[in-house]
Every structure is written in C-alpha cells, then in structure tokens.
Amino acid sequence: MGPQGLSHEEALNRLKRDGLNELPSVKPRTFFRHLLEILKEPMSSLLAACGIVYALIGDRQEAFILMGFWALIIFITLYQERKTENALTALRRLSSPRAWVIRDGVKTKIPATELVVDDLIQLSEGDIVPADAIAIESLNVQADESLLTGESFPVEKDLQSSVWAGTTLVRGQLIAQVVATGFHTKMGKIGVLLTAGRSEETLLKLESRQVVKRLSVVAILLCIVTAVAYALLSKNVLGGILVGLTLAMAILPNELPAVLTIFLALGTRRIAQRNVLTRRLHAVENIGATTVLCVDKTGTITLNKMEIQEVLSLGRVSQSKDEIIHIASLASNAYSFDPMERAIAEADSKFQIENKNMVGKLVFQFSLSSHFFAMSNVWQQSQGEVLVAAKGAPEAVVQISHLTESEKKEVFVAVDSMAQKGLRILAVASAPYKQNELPADQKALRLQLLGLVGFADPVRSGVKESIALCSEAGVRVMMMTGDHSKTASIIAQQIGLQNPQAILSGKEMERMSDEELAFQLTRTNCFARMIPEQKLRIVQILQGQGEVVAMTGDGVNDGPALMAAQIGIAMGLKGTDVAREAASMVLVDDDFTSIVQGIRTGRGIYDNLQAAAGYLLAIHIPIMGISILPVFLNLPLVLMPVHVAFLHLIIEPACSLVFESEPLAEDVMKRKPRNRNEKFFSRKLIVPSVLQGVFIYVIILAVFLVSLKRGLGELDARTLTFTTLIFANMGLIFINRSWNRSLYQELRVKNDALWWVIAGSLIILFLVLYVPPLRTLFRFSFLHPLDLGLALSSAFISIVWFEFWKARRS
Numbered sequence: 001m002g003p004q005g006l007s008h009e010e011a012l013n014r015l016k017r018d019g020l021n022e023l024p025s026v027k028p029r030t031f032f033r034h035l036l037e038i039l040k041e042p043m044s045s046l047l048a049a050c051g052i053v054y055a056l057i058g059d060r061q062e063a064f065i066l067m068g069f070w071a072l073i074i075f076i077t078l079y080q081e082r083k084t085e086n087a088l089t090a091l092r093r094l095s096s097p098r099a100w101v102i103r104d105g106v107k108t109k110i111p112a113t114e115l116v117v118d119d120l121i122q123l124s125e126g127d128i129v130p131a132d133a134i135a136i137e138s139l140n141v142q143a144d145e146s147l148l149t150g151e152s153f154p155v156e157k158d159l160q161s162s163v164w165a166g167t168t169l170v171r172g173q174l175i176a177q178v179v180a181t182g183f184h185t186k187m188g189k190i191g192v193l194l195t196a197g198r199s200e201e202t203l204l205k206l207e208s209r210q211v212v213k214r215l216s217v218v219a220i221l222l223c224i225v226t227a228v229a230y231a232l233l234s235k236n237v238l239g240g241i242l243v244g245l246t247l248a249m250a251i252l253p254n255e256l257p258a259v260l261t262i263f264l265a266l267g268t269r270r271i272a273q274r275n276v277l278t279r280r281l282h283a284v285e286n287i288g289a290t291t292v293l294c295v296d297k298t299g300t301i302t303l304n305k306m307e308i309q310e311v312l313s314l315g316r317v318s319q320s321k322d323e324i325i326h327i328a329s330l331a332s333n334a335y336s337f338d339p340m341e342r343a344i345a346e347a348d349s350k351f352q353i354e355n356k357n358m359v360g361k362l363v364f365q366f367s368l369s370s371h372f373f374a375m376s377n378v379w380q381q382s383q384g385e386v387l388v389a390a391k392g393a394p395e396a397v398v399q400i401s402h403l404t405e406s407e408k409k410e411v412f413v414a415v416d417s418m419a420q421k422g423l424r425i426l427a428v429a430s431a432p433y434k435q436n437e438l439p440a441d442q443k444a445l446r447l448q449l450l451g452l453v454g455f456a457d458p459v460r461s462g463v464k465e466s467i468a469l470c471s472e473a474g475v476r477v478m479m480m481t482g483d484h485s486k487t488a489s490i491i492a493q494q495i496g497l498q499n500p501q502a503i504l505s506g507k508e509m510e511r512m513s514d515e516e517l518a519f520q521l522t523r524t525n526c527f528a529r530m531i532p533e534q535k536l537r538i539v540q541i542l543q544g545q546g547e548v549v550a551m552t553g554d555g556v557n558d559g560p561a562l563m564a565a566q567i568g569i570a571m572g573l574k575g576t577d578v579a580r581e582a583a584s585m586v587l588v589d590d591d592f593t594s595i596v597q598g599i600r601t602g603r604g605i606y607d608n609l610q611a612a613a614g615y616l617l618a619i620h621i622p623i624m625g626i627s628i629l630p631v632f633l634n635l636p637l638v639l640m641p642v643h644v645a646f647l648h649l650i651i652e653p654a655c656s657l658v659f660e661s662e663p664l665a666e667d668v669m670k671r672k673p674r675n676r677n678e679k680f681f682s683r684k685l686i687v688p689s690v691l692q693g694v695f696i697y698v699i700i701l702a703v704f705l706v707s708l709k710r711g712l713g714e715l716d717a718r719t720l721t722f723t724t725l726i727f728a729n730m731g732l733i734f735i736n737r738s739w740n741r742s743l744y745q746e747l748r749v750k751n752d753a754l755w756w757v758i759a760g761s762l763i764i765l766f767l768v769l770y771v772p773p774l775r776t777l778f779r780f781s782f783l784h785p786l787d788l789g790l791a792l793s794s795a796f797i798s799i800v801w802f803e804f805w806k807a808r809r810s
Contacts (some may be wrong), residue, residue, distance in 0.1 A: 003136075005102035005120040014116035021115045021131055021181035043765045074783070085349040097577060099130045102175070117178055124173040124333075126555060126576025129163045130600075132185045133176035136160075137334070140365050141172035168578060171367065173333060189332030207680050212256055221249045222628065242641070247627045256432065259612050259655045266660055267605040276598035277572070281585035286566045287585070289676040290475055290600030292547045294538065294565075297481035297491060297572050298424075299590045300338075300552055301455040306343040309423055316410055317448075319468035322351040324451045328428045334362070338462035340426065340455055363435075366442035371531065372396055373482065376442055384436065390429045390447055393529070395484070397427035400442065401449040414452055420488035423454035464496045466596040471498065472674035475599065478525045480535065485528040488596055493527045507531045509537070517541055520779060532557035539564045548676050550595070552587065553579050566676070569595060606674070607738075612659035612681070614689040616738040619651060619729055621693025622700055626721065629701065636714040638704060638721050646768070647729070650761045653753075654733050662737055688739070692802060696728045699798035703791070715781040719769070720791055723783060724747050726765055727795035730758055735802050743803055 006014075039741035045294035097112040102120040112130035115121065121133060134614035135141065135157055142154035145167045154170045157163060163176055182188055223244045231240025264285070268278040271287070278284055298304055312323040329348035332341040360380040368375040374392025381387050390397060394415045398408055411427070418425050429447035439445060470477050477497060481488050485503045492500035504520055506529045512520065518541050527538075532555050539561050542549050562568030573590045580586050587594055622766040626638045632727035703724050707717035733754070737746050768774045769783050783791075 002153070002656055003102055003120050004105040006104075006116070006118055008103050009117065009442075011114075011116050014118070015114060017774050018116060019182060020113045021106070022113055024692035032553050040068055041620050055174055086202055097128060097130055097491075097580075106424050115181055117181060119178040120175055121178060122173070123163070123169050124576075126578045127167055127169050128577035128581070129165055129167050129169065131165050131178045132180035133163050133178045134160060135163060135174045135176045137175040138361065139172050139174065139334070140367060141174045141321055142170050144168045144170050172365075211681055219248065220810045222624075226628050226631050233631070234636055238496060239509075243627075243631060243637070247624070256613065256616060258596060259616065260609070262656045263605060263609045263612070263660055267602075270605060271585075271598050271601050274597040275588040275594040276569070277586040277588060278584070278588060279580075282335060283584035284602060284605060286548065286602075286676065287550065287599055288604075288606045289673050290405050290550045290567060290599050290698050291673045292476045292478060292542050292549050293470060293595065293599070294478045294480060294535070294542075294549060294551045294553065295595065297479050297483065297488065298457060299489065299571065300587075300592045300595075301463050301479060301495060301556075302459055304339050304457060304574065304590065306339040306346050306424070306455040306457055308343055308453060309421075309456040310418060310583060311450040311451060312414055312418070312454070314407075315448055315450045316407075319450045322452065324428050327389050327430045327450055328391050328426065328453055330379060330387070330397060331375060331391040331428065339457075340424070343455060344453070346640060357686045361694050364438070366390075366445075368392065372443060374400065374442065375398075376445060376447075378433075378438065380435075384434060386433050386435045388433055388438075388445060388447060390442075390445065391426050391453075393426055394427040394452065394484075397429050397449065400445040401447050407449075410448065411452075414488060415484060418454045419484045420490065421454070422456070422487055422490035424457055424483055424487060426453045426455070427451075428453060445512055459491065459494050460591060460593065462593040463493070466593045468509070469669050470596060470599075473669040475598070476525065478527065478538075480527045480530045482530060488526050488528040497525050499523065499525055501754055502526065503528050506531050506534055509534055512539060518545065521545070532561065536564055548673065550599070552595070553583070558582070592714075600664065600669050602673075603668045603671075606785060607665060607668065608662045610680070610685055611662065611736050611738065612655045614685055614692075614739075615659065615732055616651070616655060617686065617689040618692035618696070618736070619647075619732055620720070621690065622697035622725060623647060623730070625697040626700055626704070627804075628724070630704075635704075635708065636717065638718050640779070645723055646764065646778075647725075649764070650729060650757065652725070653760075657753040658723055658733060658751065658757050661751055663751065665738055665740060667740060668707050688802070688805065692732060692799070694735075695801060696725075696732065696795075696798040699794050700728065701723050703794050713781070715779060719780040720787055721771070722780070723765065723788070723791040724794045724798075726761065728798045730761060731795055731799040733757070739806060739809070 025552050043365070094784055099112040100107055100122040101110055101722050107122065115131050119131075120136075121130065123129060129143070137161065138158050138161065141157040141161075143157055143163055145164060155172065157172075162175070162179075163169075164187065165180075166187045174492075180186075181190075183533040218784055226247050227240045227244025229240075230243040231237050234240070264281050267284040268281070271278055271284065292533070294701065295301060308325070311324055313319045313321075313324060325344060325347050328344045330497075332338075332344055336342060336345070338421075356416065358749075360382075362377055363380050363386065366374075366376040366378075372392075373603040374396035376388050376389055376390035379387045379389065390400065394411060403411070415425055415427075428450045430450060431447040432444075467477050470609060479488065479492060479495075481491075481498055483491075485505055489500055491504050492503075502524045503526050504524045505527070509517060509527075509530075514537075517537070521538065527534075532553065535551060535553065535558060538548050539551055543566075548567075549565045550567040550569060551561050552569045552571065553559075553562045554571035556581050557568075561583040562570060562584075564577060567585060568583040569587050571587045571590045572580075572586045572588040575583075575586070575590075623639065623644070630637055700721050704717055704721040707720050712720070734746060735743060737749070737751070737754070741749070769776045769780060
C-alpha cells in the first residue's frame, strides 16, 4: 500500500486554521483607491470643472444636473473597471500553480494555494516546489535553489532533505511532506514579493497610446482656439472657458485606452471559456493572427489514455507477455502519472508471476533524456547483486542490448509492423549485474532484449474537423511527436493532416543546415522522434519566414521554444511548472480542439475591438464638428456640457458592453489570418470610420442650418439637431457591429447588451424631451411627432450608405 496522506476533512480544517498557501503579494486596489483613480480621469475632471463654472455664473440647475451626470458616469466606469479587474483576478486564480497531492491514499491535482502542513506532495522534473517540505521518498533528485541562495549549481536531494518553496526540481522525482506554507516558508520569511500577474505593454496598447497622444495634442489646440474665439466674439470669458471645456469633453479620445483594457481583460475570460488560460495579455491580440500551429501529438491530438494493445517476445529466450510487462513495470517510475507507465502498472498488477516480489529496493535510476529515449532502474536483489530493467524507444534499447545484426533487423521489422497499426512502441530489456560493475553512463549498459510493448492511444474526437477548420482559416498545422515515424504517419492520415507521408525525424533535422530545414518546412507537417530543443529551431526558422507561430509544449526543455513563439501554449494537465511559466497561454484540457477554438475566439475579439475603435472614431467627428462650427459662424451653440455628458452615457457602454459582448462572426474562420505587422489603426479602419463620421456630421449640420433658416428658434434647432445626432449614434452602433453582415443580418444576431443600451438611451431621450423640468435643463423645446420622424429619417440617411459599402465589399 502506498502513502495515504491527510484526509480531505483534516486538510480542510488545517486550511481554515492556517490560511491559504500564498506568499506576500501586492495588495489589490481598494474601492476608494479605485474611485480616486477614476476621479483623476480627464472626462471626470472636465465634467467637474464644467459644474464649477456653471456654479460660478449662477446657473445652479445646470451645475446640479452636470454633477448628477458626473456621478452616473463615475458609477458606470467603476462598474466596468471592477468587472475587468474581477475577470483578471479570476483568471489569475485559474492559472495559478497546481500541485499533485496524496490525500486519503489518492493522488489528485489541486491549486497549490490549498496545500497545508503535513500534506504529501509528489514532484518530478520541471516542477516548482509549492511549499517547504521534507523528502520522504527520493530518486536522483536535484533542485535549482538559485532563487534563494544565488548558487547556480543544482543541489542533490535525498531522504530527509529539505526542499524549499519557489525552487525548481531539475532532475528526478520525490514524495515530500509539507512542513511550512505561505508566510511561514523560507521565501515568505525573506519577504519576497511576488505579484499574481505581470504588467505588460502589448503592441496594441503602445500603438493606441501614440494615437491618443497625437489626437490629444490636436484636441487641446482646437479647444484653446475655439475657447478664445468664443470669448472674443461674445466678450464672455467664462462662456469661452465653458465652450473650451465642452469641446474637450466632446473630442478628447479618453475612451480608447479604457476600451483596450476592457477588451483584452474580458477577452481572457472569453478564451478561458474555451479551456485556454491567458498568462500574458499580448497573447489575446496575437492568437487570432496565428499562421502556423505546432502541436504535440500525445495528449493533444490523442487522448493520452494508453492501453496495451500488443506484446511481442523477441529475446533469445522466449518470454511470456506477463514477464515482459513485469520487467517494463520495474523500469517505470513509482507513483507515475505518465499514461504509458500507468497502463504498464495496471496490467502488471493483474498478473501472477512466480517470484514476482523477490526484487528488492530501487537503488538507482538512469533517467530518460532528450538525447537518449530510454530509462533504466537498478534493483537490489542480494548483497552486491542488482537487476537492471530498461524500457524506451526501440532504437535506444537496441543500442544497449546484446544483438546481432540479423536480430536487430528482426526487431525493426517488428517495430515497423506495429507502427503500421498506429501503436506507440516501447522495447523492454533487462540483465543481472554486479553492483560494482555498473557503468556510469546508461549507454554503456549491456542488456538482454525481451520484447516490444505496443500501446493504443486513440485520436481525440473533433480533431479531424478542427484541422479542416484550420486549413480553411489559413492556419497550417504541424504535428510533432517523439514516436516512430510510421506511427506518426498513421496518426497524421487519421486526422487529415496535409501531406501525411512527408515525415521529418529529429535525426534528419540534425544533419540539415538552416537553409535545408527551411526548405523542408515548406512541405513537411509531420515530425517524428523530436527532441524539445529542436522545437526552438523550427520556431525561429518559421518566424524568419514571416509566420506567426503558436507552439505547444510540456517539458522543461520546451521552455525556450515556448518563450520564442509568438504564442507559447503549455499543457495544463501534463505540463511542467517550468513550461507553464515560459508560456503565454495554458491549455487546461490539453485538447487540440480547444486551441483551435482559442484561435477562433481571438479573431473574434480583435474584430469586435476594431468595431469599437471604428465606432469611437466615427462618432467623435460629428460631435467635434457641431461643437466647433457654430462658434466660428457666430451661431447658437448646439452642444453644452450636459449634452456631451448625455452622449458619453451612450458611447462608453456601447464600447465596453455592446461591442465586447458581440458574438463572434460566423465567417471568422473562413478568412486568412490578418497580417500581424499591419497597424491596428490602418487605412482599412480609419477611412471608412472617418467617412461614417463625416456623413453624419454633414446631415446633422444640414438639419441645424435648415432649422435656423426656416426661422426656428435656438431651442427648436438644438433639439432637432441633438435628437438627430442621438438617432444617428444608435444607428452607428448597429452598423458597426460588423462590417461583413448587413443591418438585417445584424438584427438577427442576439446581443442583449445592445438592446439594454438602446432602451436606456431612448428612455433618457424621452425624459429630456418630454419632462418639462429636464427639457428646461437641457435647453430643449417640445419635439412633435413629425419632428421626431424628421430626425429619425435624417439619421437613417446619414448611415444607410454604409450598408451599400458593405454589400459591395463582400
């Protein structure tokens, strides 16, 4: 019976008593700190300034209503930012380190924060130690403790050795008993501050910051010129200040940074719903641009649920199936989570073999390495006598076995035959040794080959359809595996990989120059007997060819490739902590179809973000124009601070709620990947958006000027113009939901947030038009049904042209 560990009940009691296993971290923003940051925002400051100016000129009603809008906008902003922060916090919790723990005799994976003192944890190569612990079972363990000691060389760990939270196992495996968690660990006492996430600047944020700076400079100059012009023409200095503040509220692009933050943060939540956790925000904007997807076969394309399908005796002395599997189990790790080793252990437990338990203590292990695909365990049999049991890739095991050339040929014929069936194959060998005669290098062993074990690993459902979807979307899929070339080829055919017969092995890669490999990468999608270091070379060459690469990995040596790829994706189930730390995303279920859905979601997020940015750019043009022109034409003002505040009550929720909530376009995976080097604010975005804004501006200006020419008073002209602008703004939201769907098609796509924003806007518009006190505050007149119809039809004319542009574009 293996170790039992704590009971779940005892662990829960200790967690309540001692708290979470967390190190000191940066405190989250409090409500009041968050509120203070919002009060410093330009829009908030400008509204407050306008309220003060109105109070100074004695217009208390206007000041009161502005402060009401000020409070409402603060509430909306606070709600959205808290929602964003909560999404990021939830994501950090999901992507926080996990730990294998033994409780009630059962191994299970839990968040490392839930570990308690006396828990039994299992660690293996590549794992980050989640708490201070003492080794109770140890096999060839070395730990990198440079984080704590600064020592660059790994430290050997044996029984009763301490391992410290935050250090990394670089070799071996152990079971350890937790002795300290959280603040009580060595790292906690030192007071190292670790933040749950890292602040980073994405390319999109950097570009938007430059755009905002340039637009802000232009906006401030316009505000100053307009304010001075009004003050000189009207000889009213306070009025000029008010006009300048109003224009600043109208045209400063302060919403754009907030929209980017919200979209990227909530985008991580959308992608997480597809079982892909985002650890770096730049991955949200990059994943939709993926052109090449490099994935591991085992566990990603296949289920990683191994079953022994065939056992073949090939030794000079015939061995039974039971004996071959028993030696394979002796060559496996104890308490292993590897599916092949678990399948071996399960099969071995069913066999009754004479003298099966005569093997004694495990005294040494020759570990599997990326350059030699075999491992050997050394078992004590008697004083000075040991048994070496080995298993691994046939070519590796053959190398350490006593075989003639004809015997080797027989082995590889059998391997080819099993590989043709799509089986993963291990060779098994053993031999007795004098303990003092054991070589230092595994490759120097001389064993007796016993036979081959073939494992079936079924392809995951949906993989073939997902690869077809990638092909349609212009995303090339490359499959990488440590398996035999023929096994890889069979799987490649089953999943519909392009050109499945063209297989490139790791050894063939080693003999190629970069130029030769670059040529091979243009025609090869299937790679066999790969070692992790070769992934990095492939990533670098593909990137040199202009590709945007998404790369999966799970091992310690996968780290460089995961960091080099534009989108590094670590395996959540079988991946090491080192791989997860290096990656920008973590695949929760290790399922290939989840990656494809993540690409689809990333494309949709980018589409929606461009729609929101295009809408923002378009709506600011008529607001800016109708704020400036009346000043220089010495006409009555159309927009005052209260009107601009009302507009922002529509604009901000439209960006942060409506466009973010927009469902993904049906054709999002029928397009080629976007060019990652193309600017977000490209001509394709700016030109149509500016045209939208100009058309709306021309129409509302015409409504305003015609109203005045017809002899309507200032209040009538303002009311009709503003109502037309509100209707045009609503239409602008509708048509910008998608530049590929018609307005009729958009109305059939569900978006609850859209209708809440539209309904809220219409209700507020109705109130300010038909509730006398509010109408007075807004300086409006009563709007008759005929006028409403005129405003609605004018707004429709200002946007309908864009529907023809969509039809011609598609």
